[in-house]
Amino acid sequence: MRVSVRPCRRGCSPRRVVSTSGNSGMASGGGQGQDAVPVWSGVGTTVLHNVLLANGNLSHTLGFYRARFNPASSSFPHILNSRLSLLLLVWVFSGAASAADPFAVFPRVLPSPAADLRPATACNPAHLSGSITLAQAVERALCANPLTRSAWLASRQRAAELGQANSAYLPEVSISGNVARGGDSLTPNDYTTWQAGIEAQYLLYDFGGRDARSQAAESLLAAALASHDATVRVLYLQTVTAYFNLQAAQAAVIAAREVEASALAAFKAADARVEVGTAIPVDRLQAKTQHTQREIERIRAEGLAARLHGELAALMGDASQNRFTVVDREPAFSQSPDVSPAVDALIEASRTRRPELRAAEATLQAREAGVSSARADGMPRLSAYVNARRQAFDSLETDSSALGLNVTIPLFTGYRNTYQIAAAQTQAALAAVDRDSVANQVALEVWRAYYKLKSENAADSRSSDLVESAAAAEKLALGRYRAGLGILLDVLSAQASLAQARYTQLQTQLGLRVARAELAQAMGELSWDWMEPAQREGMK
Template sequence: MSLTSLPVLAGGINDPFGTEAMAPLKPSPQLSARVGEAPCATALPASALTAVDAVDLALCNHPQTREVWAAARAQAALVGVAKAGWLPNLDASASTTRFQYENNAYTRNAAALTLSWLLVDFGQRSANVENAQQLLNAAAATQDATVQSLFLAALQSYYSAQATQAAVISANEAERSARESYQAANARYEVGVATPADRLQAQTALSQATLNRIRAEGDARNALGALANALGFAAQQRIVLADLPAAPAEAVFQKEVDALIAEAQARRPDLKAAEAQLKAAEASIDLARAQGRPTISLGAGPSWQDSAGVITQGGSVGLTLNVPIFSGFDTTYRVRSAAAQADVRAAQRDRIRNQIALDVWKAYQSLTTATQSLKTTADLVASAEQSERVALGRYKAGVGTVLDLLVAQSALASARLQRIQAQLDWNVYRATLAQSMGALDYTLLQAAAEGRP
């Protein structure tokens, strides 16, 4: 390696190889759709909590994000360790010795400055740097995969909390309808045009609706507690959620599954991490082989000695050739072990590639089902509302039965809950498909806020 190829010490004495710039950004609001040096959020916003706010808080406060970021920075520093092997070493030594011979005594002082530089190692340092660099790439990709997993978990908690709150609203509507039916049945009973059975059936339906509302409120409180915990707060922390966004009018996905799988295999960070791990293992094979090859080193430096008042100065310069002849088959087994590790990494990469295809297939099919369910449940709610209005009007007019009315109201309550579940499924599976493709970031939330699929 020539002097002109040595790294420029542009990063300062504390980081001459610029390893801090090699490390990925800290997981924070600085994901692909966010720019600037925005600080991590540590408190709930003053306004209603949006999905973007929830993700920011989860990524900033979750210990796992700090763990993977620290691991990436540690590996970046190891790249600097590997690159340091290209530079010379400069050592200083000094000694003082007191000699006593019968009645004679004198002191010897010595000092030396030694420069040592490994000039030729037949690929050992290059393989070491390549290994460290690929491990850094793997650490950065692992951080991306972890961030996307936490991103998805935060969204799932947030959407679940929104869905439970929507279920409370639906339960209140069902209770209101049941109370109206009871009042109508009671009024008809009091004027003698309805039987006691009608009033009792309406009373039973009202009590059941009230019980459903109480349970829905309990589920909503539990979901908010789980969301608070996911964001790094105590479960009792009061959280006000933004309104559930309306589903887009046309939630259509035109890409073929094969194209989605190919795109996922090009983008998934866990596959990139596996590829980098394989390349690092292959570099380890080269490193193991190079460790059994000769090396040529340069040594030079001045020396000084004061012995009983006699001062001598000198210096030396020379080349040292080190040729390993026999090391007890150490190199042979190191190469064999490194090759086996490379086979392990290759198998892991292939397994992850197959898993990606399955992840995308399942997420796509789930999202397709949820998309179809959105339209169907919208029609279901509309028809159930119309049926409930007709049944109530007929019963008040005396031409319908209370059983017809209660069945219509039960069908409407069920349709509303299925609509809420369909919206929850669509939001979650949409995020799941993005995560399975390695494309889960803030652009997904911006599209949802704008009502785009």
Template sequence: MKANYSLGVLLVVGLGLNWLPANVSATELPPLPACGKSPEARALTVAEAVDLALCRHPLTREYWAQARGQAAQLGISEAAWRPRLDARGSWQERRSGGIDSELRSAELSLSWLVYDFGLRAANEENARQLLAAALASRDATLQGVFLAAVQAYYNTQATQAAQAAALLAEKAASRSLEAAEARYRAGSATPADRLLAQTARSQATLARIRSEGEARTARGTLANALGFSASQPLMLAPLAALPPMADFSADVERLIDEAQRRRPDLLAAQAQVQAAEAAVAAARAQGRPALSLGAGPQWQSLAGRETQVSSLGLTLSVPLFTGFEHTWRVRQAEAQRDLRQAQQERQSNQVALDVWKAWHGLQTATQAWQASGDLLASAEQSARVALGRYQAGVGTVLDLLTAQAAEASARQQRIQSELDWNVQRASLAQALGRLEPGWLATAAGEQGW
């Protein structure tokens, strides 16, 4: 009776040689640096708030990781240019018919794709353009995070100013109520005057309570925009006075042309088109021949007999028929290219619209801010005169309450117009692709948009 068995160990090792054409290089993106500690003991300026948002917001890390992954994909495509060296080894113990035998073998195999009619170059160009698109998308995301932080910061400042204004309106209503009660006790005012003053004070108190809630909500929104929990305590530095208003009379068409060159989301769309073009070239090259070089020695030992074989050769692979798979792959790549071109055109039109809307929004906000100053000054003067007339007994309570309501409304409009100007200025900078960390340090004017 014969017993046959085989016991073997197989070891395969793949090695990538450090060889690369001079015109090909992978991009290595470093990880994001660590962020600083939470800002609990200092008053934040808008520039510090933006720095925190750019460092801490999850979207920043998300798109940075995507860009790093695409950079690694470029490295993978570049690996196709390198030869491969594989080491293979095996050992087997055999028993057949009562006779033991040992088989040992080792092999080195070098393979190198010499020529493929442009397939590797097309795949590499596709990966390189996709990396460019990922980096541009990252920049667009950073500008979006930047703008959201600026908007949330100025909105928080506005709600805090509105809260202070509501408190002033409540105090003014209380003074009016005191004056009405004093005149009522003196017999020079009717009960209706006192009731009107009480109603006005209650309305002012309600407005103050609502403004406090809006301020708390705005602070939570700002904390979220900076990458913190909504409950994160934040203190804001006082806002500096607005710079002198520039004459915003630049040519809108020139600004649109600038945005077409700078906007990272449009640059990403353009890179996607280039990547799709490279994908079409790669799909076409897949149906063409490929020439490979193979070489390597092989050693084998069986029952004490050793043999050694060396080989060197070229292999030509010619796809003859693939069931029309290649044809459909080319058509699929061409359809994807057409899609990317349509998306680029749509994005280009959107960029022009963004600049148009932001430009006219800034013009409106500038004019509104200038007009609100005159409105507030006249309303404050009117309220002072009305209070003096009423206390002197020559004015009516209705005139006083009307003047105070107009003053409170004018103060709120002044606060809103300042908020609108700051936000519209940032929106125009984002529409032009200028929203970068150094932008906050620029003065108002054409270069500060």
């Protein structure tokens, strides 16, 4: 059963019409020519409310619902039912299209923030504990550090922008529709209007603007991928440096404790000689002063090791990770390097390997494409369109369709396009300067790393002799003093020389390892092969 209210001229009362027909269309026979107002259920009312709201045709008065909607009925107008189904189908189709990747741009971005150095499956989120190797530290840093994730997400953003630029090669299709119930003082009865249509547009020619924007997006994606690679390798070097700094700091703590023990032995020897009267009291005071100084140095060394421990943990993505220790077994960074190639050859080789140079070159290409795009914005545009539409005013329905061409010719834009071209050309010139600056910086980094490696290699070869001779001198001076044949000044001087020799040896070992990593980074050769066991044999 359906109930509807038949509108009438002003001055009369609306009449209710009850129909027992099984048709869910319009009341009073359901024909399109009837002017009865349909009555719908609460669910139907809610759906229509949403549709009208989406199309901007919703009446803002509650009287509209009170006069026309009866919650006791469960019918729904056929005229809207079919169109709502069409809108639902379009909504589902558009949602599926938005989740697709028809241009296959996202697979071009590697699935792991660690770039091509490590696969995504290698990233283990578990907290590190116990002794960790350099490979474990670098792997955790590449997977968990926010810098790599940020660069990776920037690459995905550029990939999405490339897909957005390529979408201009496909037509745009849209469906529109609206429905309304209205009336005015000239018409005695209310009336229903609705319309639905589909339209497609396609850009035919724009003097290369579409191609230029696609090329610019392609170049920016290449620049983002290269920048991601550069970020990963810089973080690799930072982690290697932090790891070796922590190693050196831990070794410095051990050396400081040994020096402190030697100073304590000298103090006890001086105290014993003062007690037996073979030394003056000032010897005991000097020895005690020296021992206290070595104790302070040991405390500072322990503090430095703790700070460097936190810095390495922060590079690995979480500064609160402090239950690990580093081990000194990295032969790939400890072997004697080969520094026979000329530095000019190394600089030339780095120009083809450094990702920073690739990023700068790709950015320049993008800016040059931007100049072509700016020029095309001031040229005519030719596009084709096709549409089909059905609309109705109460009982009168009409169909229309069209197929044609659109030509847009900019005549005067207030010199906007002139300045756009000038700005694009300036950006391209700046990108060229940035590329040259990066190339110069790469050459400087190779030059510095090369000569630093040479000097550290030469210094490391002499550091062992330095510690050996200083230890022998300290042992001899302390023995002579205990035997009453030497003076305390000789002991204190020998201990100071030994402490400095051990510190120098630690610094040269650290400098050699870091210099090797810096030269590899400067040349663009720092990769996972440096830490894989299979690659360590024969590495120089």
